Amino acid sequence: xxxxxxxxxxxxxxxAVYDVLVIGCGPGGFTAAMQASQVGLLTACVDQRASxxxxxxxxxxxxxxxxxxxSYLYRLLQQQELIEQRGTRLFxxxxxxxxxxxxxxxxxxxxxNVYKRELxxxxxxxxxxxxxxxxxxxxxxxxRGMKPFIVEAKYIVVATGSAVIQCPGVAIDNDxxxxxxxxxxxxxxxxxxxxxxxxTIGLEIAxxxxxxxxxxTIVESQSEICQNMxxxxxxxxxxxxxxxxxxxxxxxxxxxxxxxxxxxxxxTLLNKVSKKTYVHHCDVLMVSIxxxxxxxxxxxxxxxxxxxxxxxxxxVQTQSLLKYPHIKPIGDVTLGPMLALKAEEQAxxxxxxxxxxxxxxxxxxxxxxxxxxxxxxIGWVGYTEEGLAKARIPYQKGKVLFSQNVRYNTLLPREExxxxxxxxxxxxxxxxxxxxxVHMINDxxxxxxxxxxxxxxxxxxxxxxxxxxxxxxxxxxxxxxxVQLAMANGTSPGVHVRE
Amino acid sequence: xxxxxxxxxxxxxxxAVYDVLVIGCGPGGFTAAMQASQVGLLTACVDQRASxxxxxxxxxxxxxxxxxxxSYLYRLLQQQELIEQRGTRLFxxxxxxxxxxxxxxxxxxxxxNVYKRELxxxxxxxxxxxxxxxxxxxxxxxxRGMKPFIVEAKYIVVATGSAVIQCPGVAIDNDxxxxxxxxxxxxxxxxxxxxxxxxTIGLEIAxxxxxxxxxxTIVESQSEICQNMxxxxxxxxxxxxxxxxxxxxxxxxxxxxxxxxxxxxxxTLLNKVSKKTYVHHCDVLMVSIxxxxxxxxxxxxxxxxxxxxxxxxxxVQTQSLLKYPHIKPIGDVTLGPMLALKAEEQAxxxxxxxxxxxxxxxxxxxxxxxxxxxxxxIGWVGYTEEGLAKARIPYQKGKVLFSQNVRYNTLLPREExxxxxxxxxxxxxxxxxxxxxVHMINDxxxxxxxxxxxxxxxxxxxxxxxxxxxxxxxxxxxxxxxVQLAMANGTSPGVHVRE
Numbered sequence: 001x002x003x004x005x006x007x008x009x010x011x012x013x014x015x016a017v018y019d020v021l022v023i024g025c026g027p028g029g030f031t032a033a034m035q036a037s038q039v040g041l042l043t044a045c046v047d048q049r050a051s052x053x054x055x056x057x058x059x060x061x062x063x064x065x066x067x068x069x070x071s072y073l074y075r076l077l078q079q080q081e082l083i084e085q086r087g088t089r090l091f092x093x094x095x096x097x098x099x100x101x102x103x104x105x106x107x108x109x110x111x112x113n114v115y116k117r118e119l120x121x122x123x124x125x126x127x128x129x130x131x132x133x134x135x136x137x138x139x140x141x142x143x144r145g146m147k148p149f150i151v152e153a154k155y156i157v158v159a160t161g162s163a164v165i166q167c168p169g170v171a172i173d174n175d176x177x178x179x180x181x182x183x184x185x186x187x188x189x190x191x192x193x194x195x196x197x198x199x200t201i202g203l204e205i206a207x208x209x210x211x212x213x214x215x216x217t218i219v220e221s222q223s224e225i226c227q228n229m230x231x232x233x234x235x236x237x238x239x240x241x242x243x244x245x246x247x248x249x250x251x252x253x254x255x256x257x258x259x260x261x262x263x264x265x266x267x268t269l270l271n272k273v274s275k276k277t278y279v280h281h282c283d284v285l286m287v288s289i290x291x292x293x294x295x296x297x298x299x300x301x302x303x304x305x306x307x308x309x310x311x312x313x314x315x316v317q318t319q320s321l322l323k324y325p326h327i328k329p330i331g332d333v334t335l336g337p338m339l340a341l342k343a344e345e346q347a348x349x350x351x352x353x354x355x356x357x358x359x360x361x362x363x364x365x366x367x368x369x370x371x372x373x374x375x376x377x378i379g380w381v382g383y384t385e386e387g388l389a390k391a392r393i394p395y396q397k398g399k400v401l402f403s404q405n406v407r408y409n410t411l412l413p414r415e416e417x418x419x420x421x422x423x424x425x426x427x428x429x430x431x432x433x434x435x436x437x438v439h440m441i442n443d444x445x446x447x448x449x450x451x452x453x454x455x456x457x458x459x460x461x462x463x464x465x466x467x468x469x470x471x472x473x474x475x476x477x478x479x480x481x482x483v484q485l486a487m488a489n490g491t492s493p494g495v496h497v498r499e
Numbered sequence: 500x501x502x503x504x505x506x507x508x509x510x511x512x513x514x515a516v517y518d519v520l521v522i523g524c525g526p527g528g529f530t531a532a533m534q535a536s537q538v539g540l541l542t543a544c545v546d547q548r549a550s551x552x553x554x555x556x557x558x559x560x561x562x563x564x565x566x567x568x569x570s571y572l573y574r575l576l577q578q579q580e581l582i583e584q585r586g587t588r589l590f591x592x593x594x595x596x597x598x599x600x601x602x603x604x605x606x607x608x609x610x611x612n613v614y615k616r617e618l619x620x621x622x623x624x625x626x627x628x629x630x631x632x633x634x635x636x637x638x639x640x641x642x643r644g645m646k647p648f649i650v651e652a653k654y655i656v657v658a659t660g661s662a663v664i665q666c667p668g669v670a671i672d673n674d675x676x677x678x679x680x681x682x683x684x685x686x687x688x689x690x691x692x693x694x695x696x697x698x699t700i701g702l703e704i705a706x707x708x709x710x711x712x713x714x715x716t717i718v719e720s721q722s723e724i725c726q727n728m729x730x731x732x733x734x735x736x737x738x739x740x741x742x743x744x745x746x747x748x749x750x751x752x753x754x755x756x757x758x759x760x761x762x763x764x765x766x767t768l769l770n771k772v773s774k775k776t777y778v779h780h781c782d783v784l785m786v787s788i789x790x791x792x793x794x795x796x797x798x799x800x801x802x803x804x805x806x807x808x809x810x811x812x813x814x815v816q817t818q819s820l821l822k823y824p825h826i827k828p829i830g831d832v833t834l835g836p837m838l839a840l841k842a843e844e845q846a847x848x849x850x851x852x853x854x855x856x857x858x859x860x861x862x863x864x865x866x867x868x869x870x871x872x873x874x875x876x877i878g879w880v881g882y883t884e885e886g887l888a889k890a891r892i893p894y895q896k897g898k899v900l901f902s903q904n905v906r907y908n909t910l911l912p913r914e915e916x917x918x919x920x921x922x923x924x925x926x927x928x929x930x931x932x933x934x935x936x937v938h939m940i941n942d943x944x945x946x947x948x949x950x951x952x953x954x955x956x957x958x959x960x961x962x963x964x965x966x967x968x969x970x971x972x973x974x975x976x977x978x979x980x981x982v983q984l985a986m987a988n989g990t991s992p993g994v995h996v997r998e
Contacts, residue, residue: 027971057905061905061971061972062905062908062909062972065906065909065972066908066909069909069910077576107908107909110908111905111908114903339971340971340972341968341969341970341971344971345968367968368968369968369969369970370970371970371973379970404613406556406560406561406610407564407945409561409565409606409609409610410561410564410565410568410606411568444943444946446906446970446972446973446975447943447946447947447970447973447974447975448946448949449970449973450947450950450967450969450970450973450975450978451949451950451953453967453968453969453970454950454953454954454964454967455953457966457967457968458959458963458966458967460953460957464957465953467956467957468949468952468953468956468957469840469844469866469867469868469952469956470840470868470949470952471840471868471869471870471878471945471946471948471949471952472526472560472838472839472840472843473560473561473564473839473945474870474945474946474948474949475946476945476946476949479949
């Protein structure tokens with residue numbers, strides 16, 4: 001439990017003393033606070049947003065997934081012919097962005113209240129305000145309209161999350177040039193919507209506004225979207241989104257963006273291949289070229305730390321800073337993918353390391369499952385084909401189209417897309433038949449991926465999966481079929497099996 | 500491979516000789532034929548329907564799941580307020596049953612053609628016609644407009660499926676009094692639709708017509724619906740369907756059903772508890788009190804067999820009749836649940852037993868996963884609480900409501916139902932933490948159940964599931980949460996742990 005004497009209280013007016021202070025109440029911070037209080041530690045939590053839940057709940061995953069679903073519903077309902085074919089007669093639909101945003105705000109508040117109630121039930125004190133280090137065990141909390149005060153804590157969990165990376169020459173004003181956070185709370189539908197960055201955040205927001213009728217263009221400086229995706233999957237994803245109407249400008253950099261007198265944005269682009277510069281016009285430009293740890297305002301320099309200490313100098317077994325083991329960074333401020341999943345697992349590890357918990361909740365996060373929530377969804381977990389080739393692991397591959405799946409054919413209406421047919425691809429180790437990677441496009445990838453993640457993270461073999469009876473009819477049957485096919489297929493060409 | 504001399508050819512005019520003849524081409528027959536041909540056996544298949552795929556494809560699972568989805572879509576789209584709240588403005592919708600049926604017929608034909616193409620690619624001869632035993636190795640095939648002929652086979656797989664059980668006093672005329680098969684091809688929506696039988700088939704068809712606006716009543720002779728369901732789940736299911744507008748008459752028997760001059764059906768009902776008889780009025784009565792093996796027409800008596808031989812006198816390791824080991828019944832003609840899943844697994848076992856196959860496809864079918872495809876769906880796999888109590892297995896229980904799941908809250912619109920909140924319940928063995936049963940109500944149970952089935956059939960423990968990173972946000976996260984809760988909860992009261 002640490003030694004009380006370690007804490008040299010040089011402060012007057014200490015308002016409260018805690019075992020654990022959690023700074024930031026997104027999924028990671030919330031999990032840490034809940035875990036800590038449940039094992040008997042006196043816990044407080046500080047968060048500066050109006051609603052708990054962090055960027056995740058307030059302007060990240062929840063709004064994006066909600067709007068993705070709603071805008072998909074709208075796009076679907078506009079395809080009168082497809083729906084009438086299957087029985088239901090409709091008149092053309094209209095979308096009311098203000099109604100959607102108002103329902104969304106309500107939903108976010110409700111979810112934030114769930115956080116609040118749970119924390120309160122578990123006797124976690126919640127401060128709404130900002131936090132800044134005064135010394136390694138003391139933090140100043142400033143709440144709006146109140147005199148700042150100091151709290152003391154034996155352990156401090158830093159879960160302050162991340163913020164959008166800015167781009168030189170493209171000043172975010174959240175009017176014409178907006179961040180991805182702002183995009184999710186727009187209460188109108190821009191006519192021409194251009195997005196800098198072809199990562200998952202950019203692609204999901206592109207889908208929302210494309211569904212709602214914006215002319216969407218994605219500008220990406222690399223030669224392919226979604227760098228960490230399996231090449232076959234990334235290429236299919238790009239084709240799919242192109243068929244839905246999204247335009248891609250690859251190998252292209254944004255050099256400057258300025259509004260003209262008429263309110264139009266003039267964006268100067270450089271094609272990296274042709275080396276040519278040209279001007280692209282749009283109404284709104286969104287910057288989503290990545291996110292970076294959000295430590296500003298925390299005054300870490302006052303205790304001799306800089307941002308690199310949170311990335312490079314962390315003991316990952318206990319989530320502790322090497323310099324101050326009682327300070328535990330989790331989530332987006334640390335190395336690795338910026339996923340709520342990772343933050344939650346790190347939260348559990350951090351609290352376990354305090355030494356009085358018996359919880360058994362940490363998962364194998366080496367290969368977290370990833371979902372792009374467009375429609376159909378894109379999901380992947382484990383090794384890509386490129387990763388296996390690079391690691392020189394001999395593998396076998398099974399790929400199955402959902403068009404032959406019975407459940408798929410009962411679920412309708414669906415848009416015909418002649419160039420990309422939803423599929424699932426399974427990669428297994430030729431030596432021991434272990435399932436190493438699963439990559440898919442289908443309407444329900446975020447649930448199907450759970451099975452795949454079970455197989456990959458528990459080291460299940462193809463033989464194991466063959467023993468499982470799958471519900472009939474279900475999309476999941478195609479997973480089993482792809483596994484069976486991978487077993488029947490030989491080792492992929494170009495990979496040499498070491499005898 | 501059996502001995503040729505065994506086959507005493509007393510027939511003239513043998514049209515063809517096969518290693519394997521499969522009678523019936525539903526999911527079981529199709530799988531048997533494919534497996535047999537793929538291991539090099541000369542194979543033929545005979546089926547009497549216009550389209551391949553059996554009752555499963557033509558008048559069972561595929562039409563019911565398609566109409567369930569379409570009718571749900573219709574019901575959803577009628578709830579203008581719910582949808583407008585989430586952005587999309589619609590005018591009230593109408594349902595055109597003829598359009599739906601015509602799309603359905605097309606879909607069934609397409610799926611039947613997939614069967615046909617696959618069989619043809621694998622050199623399986625397909626006869627469209629009826630089959631009747633002439634002696635243990637010879638079957639007469641009668642095709643419409645052709646002279647019957649005899650084929651000889653070393654092995655005969657009987658996969659003829661099942662038919663609706665008739666009820667005395669209630670003569671099915673497929674006009675006013677219809678079978679469940681007929682219900683799925685009705686091209687109009689009856690105003691008052693009454694169903695005999697509260698099993699899964701009855702409930703699914705009840706949902707379709709209730710969604711489309713029929714006044715639906717279910718008459719069930721037992722005191723609860725779905726006998727094999729966990730009690731808590733069955734009771735929640737009944738309440739859910741009641742809230743959607745379906746009426747239940749439990750403990751009630753149909754004694755007589757007759758149409759009057761005005762075309763109205765008068766159905767005489769007996770309440771088993773009050774012993775009172777009364778008359779119930781409706782426009783269409785559907786009989787779905789169960790299905791029985793369909794062996795009629797196969798002339799099994801000519802080789803000294805009766806129906807009981809297919810149920811009682813079968814070696815389940817090889818799917819062989821004890822009397823004639825070369826005759827292999829699979830699917831609905833055998834003991835156990837009438838699920839396509841079971842038929843397919845038996846098909847694989849039957850062909851493996853012929854002795855020249857290396858396929859590794861049989862699954863652990865002791866506890867097949869079950870889904871009721873209403874909306875939200877009901878899914879279950881493994882032990883019920885009642886089953887565990889009866890087997891005196893000490894267990895722990897974790898139950899989680901989806902209303903606290905983030906993904907659940909992004910998927911909308913959904914009908915508010917104040918009495919039943921979708922949930923997932925996990926039952927684990929208190930002694931070794933193995934996952935023994937999973938029971939759930941949610942929109943996507945048929946895919947979530949795959950994970951549960953993996954856990955149950957592979958004997959995974961709660962600790963294993965805790966190690967798995969689940970996609971975030973996803974409904975599947977609630978499965979993991981329920982597992983964690985079951986671990987934290989003590990052994991259920993009333994169950995005595997043997998030390």
